[in-house]
Amino acid sequence: MTEIRAWGDTLVSRLTGMSSKTIARGRKELLSHHITPDRIRQEGAGQPTLKKTDLLKKIEELMAEDTAGDPMSGRKWTRKSTYTVSEELCAEDISLSPNIAGKLLKELHFSLKSNRKTIAETHHPARNQQFGIIADMKMRFTDRAQPVVSVDSKKKELIGNFKNNGKTWKKKREEVYCHDFRSMATGIANPYGRYDLTANCGTVVVGTSYDTPEFAAESIELWLTSSGYAEYPHMDELLILCDAGGSNSYRARLWKYGLSTKICRPYGISVIIPRELPNGIPLTIAFSASSA
Numbered sequence: 001m002t003e004i005r006a007w008g009d010t011l012v013s014r015l016t017g018m019s020s021k022t023i024a025r026g027r028k029e030l031l032s033h034h035i036t037p038d039r040i041r042q043e044g045a046g047q048p049t050l051k052k053t054d055l056l057k058k059i060e061e062l063m064a065e066d067t068a069g070d071p072m073s074g075r076k077w078t079r080k081s082t083y084t085v086s087e088e089l090c091a092e093d094i095s096l097s098p099n100i101a102g103k104l105l106k107e108l109h110f111s112l113k114s115n116r117k118t119i120a121e122t123h124h125p126a127r128n129q130q131f132g133i134i135a136d137m138k139m140r141f142t143d144r145a146q147p148v149v150s151v152d153s154k155k156k157e158l159i160g161n162f163k164n165n166g167k168t169w170k171k172k173r174e175e176v177y178c179h180d181f182r183s184m185a186t187g188i189a190n191p192y193g194r195y196d197l198t199a200n201c202g203t204v205v206v207g208t209s210y211d212t213p214e215f216a217a218e219s220i221e222l223w224l225t226s227s228g229y230a231e232y233p234h235m236d237e238l239l240i241l242c243d244a245g246g247s248n249s250y251r252a253r254l255w256k257y258g259l260s261t262k263i264c265r266p267y268g269i270s271v272i273i274p275r276e277l278p279n280g281i282p283l284t285i286a287f288s289a290s291s292a
Contacts, residue, residue, distance in 0.1 A: 056108060058094065062080075063108075082099070082101040089101070133274055137274055141198075141237065141239045145232065145234065147199075147231070148196070148239045148241065149196050149220070150240075151195075153211050153216070153246050153247055154191035154193050156190055156211070158180055158185040158189075159187040160177070160187075162177055162185070188208070190206065190210065192215065194219065194223050196231070212247055213255035214254055215247060218258070236268075238269055238271050239274075240271060240272070241274070
């Protein structure tokens with residue numbers, strides 16, 4: 001072996017692209033004659049091996065503070081991402097890619113979950129009783145071939161050259177405003193939806209005025225005159241399902257007056273509205289042609 005002097009480390013470094021310090025350290029190991037031909041590294045060198053069971057235990061420790069689960073199915077979910085798990089393990093000198101972290105999380109019965117609205121703001125004792133009453137009313141009306149409609153006002157929309165979600169087949173895209181300012185709109189659309197549970201059919205009435213109780217009553221009357229009587233020729237009762245706020249609020253007298261004057265009196269039918277008040281108390285409002 002040709003002797004390499006100190007200045008030769010720099011020459012070899014330029015030829016190989018390796019660090020001169022690394023070359024000097026290797027030269028000293030060669031001169032010491034403590035080399036094992038069948039090994040790339042020295043014994044004990046490199047990252048220490050970690051058993052899979054120990055790795056899974058370590059991941060569970062990291063997920064302990066951010067874990068929720070279902071005691072019935074055994075499934076778990078967490079707020080941490082696989083990238084966060086990988087970064088936290090790397091901070092503890094455990095090299096693990098996000099993809100492998102995801103596979104190990106599945107072995108630990110973790111899965112991706114989203115939020116779900118299940119917590120009710122009110123817990124009145126009669127809450128379930130009211131839903132049972134509504135279910136019985138729906139069944140009674142359906143058995144007698146009487147209409148059951150669900151109504152509610154929808155999100156207001158600005159009328160004008162504004163952006164809407166969705167795509168259509170065109171040769172050229174349509175240019176719209178950058179901002180949805182109300183002052184740039186030619187008007188505001190007030191959609192009021194109506195869904196017929198028996199016929200499985202829904203319609204939306206779009207008004208250009210405000211979302212008022214009078215508009216809500218006129219929307220139901222429009223369905224009645226356009227298709228309601230054609231679908232239910234022997235109609236003598238109408239069950240309306242709606243919430244207790246907005247234009248069809250239980251406090252709005254004009255809503256009750258509109259149902260009486262626009263539906264009950266002219267057509268001689270009774271209107272029944274079962275609902276749940278904000279405090280959870282059940283309430284059923286009934287209008288008939290005689291009482292109207």
